[in-house]
Amino acid sequence: MTSSCCVAGCTAATTNQTLLEAIGNPRREAHDARQQAEHEACEREYKQQLRRAAQQQRAEREARRPVCTSCGTRFTDARWKAIEPAGWDAPREAHPHLCDDCKQRAITAERQAEQATHEHQEHDQAVPEQKTGGTWTSRPSPSRAVRPARDPTPRNPVP
Numbered sequence: 001m002t003s004s005c006c007v008a009g010c011t012a013a014t015t016n017q018t019l020l021e022a023i024g025n026p027r028r029e030a031h032d033a034r035q036q037a038e039h040e041a042c043e044r045e046y047k048q049q050l051r052r053a054a055q056q057q058r059a060e061r062e063a064r065r066p067v068c069t070s071c072g073t074r075f076t077d078a079r080w081k082a083i084e085p086a087g088w089d090a091p092r093e094a095h096p097h098l099c100d101d102c103k104q105r106a107i108t109a110e111r112q113a114e115q116a117t118h119e120h121q122e123h124d125q126a127v128p129e130q131k132t133g134g135t136w137t138s139r140p141s142p143s144r145a146v147r148p149a150r151d152p153t154p155r156n157p158v159p
Helices: 019-023 026-064 077-083 100-126
Strands: none
16 A cells, blocks of 8 residues: 555655554554563663662772872872872882872972081081081090000919
8 A cells, every 4th residue: 555645746755554554453562562661671770780880980999099198188080190100111109198289298398308408518518627626525525535455464473
């Protein structure tokens, strides 16, 4: 049977339809609707399982996320990636247990300490004559004075 549009001048395409399709099959349509509903229910359950699994993985990842030993904040993803070893030839992180802010503070403190020791050494080298002067502090203490060694032979030999 050919279906055609009954409106004059309509350019709708005509399609061939079988007799069974034209009459319809209520049992088959009900079966198809049940299968479609079961398929949609399975699909919803599967998507829910995927969401639960993804949520569990995110929770496990957050539980593994490192925490700064100085301030207690959790590392950012970028900081976490930076402290992970990249390979044998990759340089190691100077402060892998500190977050970015605490790391910057530690580096600044190290630099200041290094500059202070460097300035102290320069000061010590600039004034060496004060250290070698003959003051009372440069003399050895009596407990550390050098004593002559004992003679192991007895002084009064018995005849």
